[in-house]
Amino acid sequence: MNEILSKYCPRIEFDSYEDFYANYRCVIPPNFNFAYDVADEWARIKPLKRALLWTNDAAEMRSFTFADMKRLSDRAACALASLGIRKGDVVMLILKQRPEVWVLMLALMKLGAVCIPGTYQLTKKDIVYRCGIAEVKMILTVDDADLLANLAAALPECPTVTVKALVGNARAPGFLAWEEVLDAVEPDAVFARPEGALGTSNGDPMLIYFSSGTTGMPKMVLHNFTLPLGHIVTAKYWQEVEDDTIHMTQTDSGWAKFAWGKLYGQWICGAAIGAYDTEKFTPAGMLAAIQRIRPYSFCAPATIYRYLIKEDLSAYDFSFIKHSSVAGEPLSPEVFHQIKEKTGLEIREGFGQSETSVMAAVFKWLPVKPGSMGKPAPLFGLNILDENGAPCDDGMVGNISITAAGKNMYEINAPASQGAVPAPGETDLPGLFRGYWKDEAVTARCWHDGCYSTGDMAWHDGDGSYWFVGRNDDVIKCSGYRIGPFEVESALMEHPSVLECAVTAAPDPMRGQVVKASIVLARGFEPSEALKKELQNHVKRVTAPYKYPRIVAFVPELPKTISGKIQRNVIRKEDEG
Numbered sequence: 001m002n003e004i005l006s007k008y009c010p011r012i013e014f015d016s017y018e019d020f021y022a023n024y025r026c027v028i029p030p031n032f033n034f035a036y037d038v039a040d041e042w043a044r045i046k047p048l049k050r051a052l053l054w055t056n057d058a059a060e061m062r063s064f065t066f067a068d069m070k071r072l073s074d075r076a077a078c079a080l081a082s083l084g085i086r087k088g089d090v091v092m093l094i095l096k097q098r099p100e101v102w103v104l105m106l107a108l109m110k111l112g113a114v115c116i117p118g119t120y121q122l123t124k125k126d127i128v129y130r131c132g133i134a135e136v137k138m139i140l141t142v143d144d145a146d147l148l149a150n151l152a153a154a155l156p157e158c159p160t161v162t163v164k165a166l167v168g169n170a171r172a173p174g175f176l177a178w179e180e181v182l183d184a185v186e187p188d189a190v191f192a193r194p195e196g197a198l199g200t201s202n203g204d205p206m207l208i209y210f211s212s213g214t215t216g217m218p219k220m221v222l223h224n225f226t227l228p229l230g231h232i233v234t235a236k237y238w239q240e241v242e243d244d245t246i247h248m249t250q251t252d253s254g255w256a257k258f259a260w261g262k263l264y265g266q267w268i269c270g271a272a273i274g275a276y277d278t279e280k281f282t283p284a285g286m287l288a289a290i291q292r293i294r295p296y297s298f299c300a301p302a303t304i305y306r307y308l309i310k311e312d313l314s315a316y317d318f319s320f321i322k323h324s325s326v327a328g329e330p331l332s333p334e335v336f337h338q339i340k341e342k343t344g345l346e347i348r349e350g351f352g353q354s355e356t357s358v359m360a361a362v363f364k365w366l367p368v369k370p371g372s373m374g375k376p377a378p379l380f381g382l383n384i385l386d387e388n389g390a391p392c393d394d395g396m397v398g399n400i401s402i403t404a405a406g407k408n409m410y411e412i413n414a415p416a417s418q419g420a421v422p423a424p425g426e427t428d429l430p431g432l433f434r435g436y437w438k439d440e441a442v443t444a445r446c447w448h449d450g451c452y453s454t455g456d457m458a459w460h461d462g463d464g465s466y467w468f469v470g471r472n473d474d475v476i477k478c479s480g481y482r483i484g485p486f487e488v489e490s491a492l493m494e495h496p497s498v499l500e501c502a503v504t505a506a507p508d509p510m511r512g513q514v515v516k517a518s519i520v521l522a523r524g525f526e527p528s529e530a531l532k533k534e535l536q537n538h539v540k541r542v543t544a545p546y547k548y549p550r551i552v553a554f555v556p557e558l559p560k561t562i563s564g565k566i567q568r569n570v571i572r573k574e575d576e577g
Helices: 017-023 034-045 066-082 099-111 124-134 145-157 178-183 227-238 257-261 264-268 283-293 302-308 333-343 404-409 440-446 485-493 529-542 568-576
Strands: 026-028 050-056 061-065 090-094 114-117 138-142 163-167 205-210 220-224 246-249 272-277 297-300 323-326 347-351 372-376 382-385 398-402 410-412 451-460 466-471 476-478 481-483 498-508 512-521 551-554
Touching: 017 372, 026 227, 034 066, 034 099, 034 264, 050 066, 050 099, 050 283, 061 066, 061 099, 066 099, 066 178, 090 099, 090 124, 099 114, 124 145, 138 145, 145 163, 163 178, 227 257, 227 264, 227 347, 246 257, 246 283, 257 264, 264 272, 272 283, 283 302, 297 302, 302 333, 302 498, 333 347, 333 485, 347 372, 382 451, 440 451, 466 485, 476 498, 476 512, 481 485, 485 498, 485 512, 485 529, 498 568, 512 568, 529 551
Parallel strands: 026 410, 050 272, 090 114, 090 138, 114 205, 138 163, 246 272, 246 297, 297 323, 323 347, 512 551
Antiparallel strands: 050 061, 205 220, 372 466, 382 398, 398 451, 451 466, 476 481, 498 512
16 A cells, blocks of 8 residues: 555546546645655655666666655755745756756755756756746756856846855856755754744745746746645556656656656655656667666657657667656657557657646556547546637537636645635646746736636547647648648658658748648658658648648758747748748
8 A cells, every 4th residue: 555645545546537537536635745745754654665766878876765865855955044045935956867856856845945947958048037037046056068158147147046056076156066065964964844934835836837938938837835746647647657666757857847757746656766867868878778777657758759769679678668658749640659569668648738737648547549648637627618618529629728627626634723724716726837927917818717728729539539739829720721730740750751840830822821841851861852742742641631731841950949849939930030
């Protein structure tokens, strides 16, 4: 029996998807704090239970127990407090996948400080913008040369940042050495759980992710202390992690996928995290790391799977992976079929945002329909709504929306001494963000009348399975037709010459818009008019003829956000210009 998971899930096992959706419940205790109530609780009842298995490009391996995590996070919390970090202060972590990122995220939760994870790819402009709008007080960073150069250029324009610390052996002007700060704290120092006004409550801000910024400047996605409970569904019922196994999700710590797959739900479920701390992604490096970590369950963005199928996978053992999944971007059916043929793995897709935990997925009871994101998760009352807010019929494209119906899928467990529990507000669903911090206008545009409109378009079939179409502003309107980019991209990915592609709308004087495909070619292929015509005819055969790309551009790389998502808006703006 999992002593932690059972505290928050009165019922853990279900007979079918229908049983799961109708009867899953999440218990929210008062003043829940993941660091104390999960990580430290595992350290109390099973101190030698493994929490983290870490490796890097040099094939070094390090293992940490929950007792280690408690000891290290207590010491780190004391060190942060000695630097003046208090409840409500905003701290940015740019730590790749160093072990310190897990330690420091726990320490910040213990303090009640607000964590902003950042990627090492942040530019000067990104740093100035984030520090300014979020009023960042402290930055802890790895000793990456390019990143330190960008920080040196940015920090003179970041007056709120008063503390800077460097994790690693290098030294940089103006930065404290984090190891030296820790040395000033007793190795076995304990950071007792704060009480009263210094303690945390469920509604307190805990974590801010900057949205991917596929359109406009990134928004601050604010989560409170109930977020980890929402990720029980992510980990247990979609990624299928199991107690005393290893789960590996490949992502930088600056991306929200880290919260999805490398911390909250996995530790609640009793799994250890497998971490590959890479300086630069290569398919060979990724495959070698998988062999060292040997995860029971594995999750990666679609981009990684697209690169892996170009490798000789017959040289590797995948028998230890029992469950595999994908999220971040849709996975084309062709990539699904190739992975299954070459490895035996059947990848289960999941859908969500930086704003949420998993919203829909191919859950463990469901058959895989390649290209489908599966069915709605409980907790959210998910639906597809038209422009008037009415539910869409089967086959009709609409906006994926979270509705107030999800409120009956969880319960607040409060002691009688606390008195009556107020009725949940629309931001109280565990796993759902509280709003875009410091931007009430943007929040109100997508979240009103008890409904959060995600801006992602999809349709459902007669079986209730959801099929992704694209962001609302990515849908192409050509000669009266509405064309989703994902369907055309999936068709193109079936062709052996295509490594990556992005389908966008290009302006056209006669048709309004036409389909454009920007294509990165696989090794061994060269751009040519003949190949362009071959790809156009391939799309005509695989999909409807009107969906073929009238414009084909061969490009060396696609514009992407710092979290790895394709920026179709950048391509559109270039074409409009």
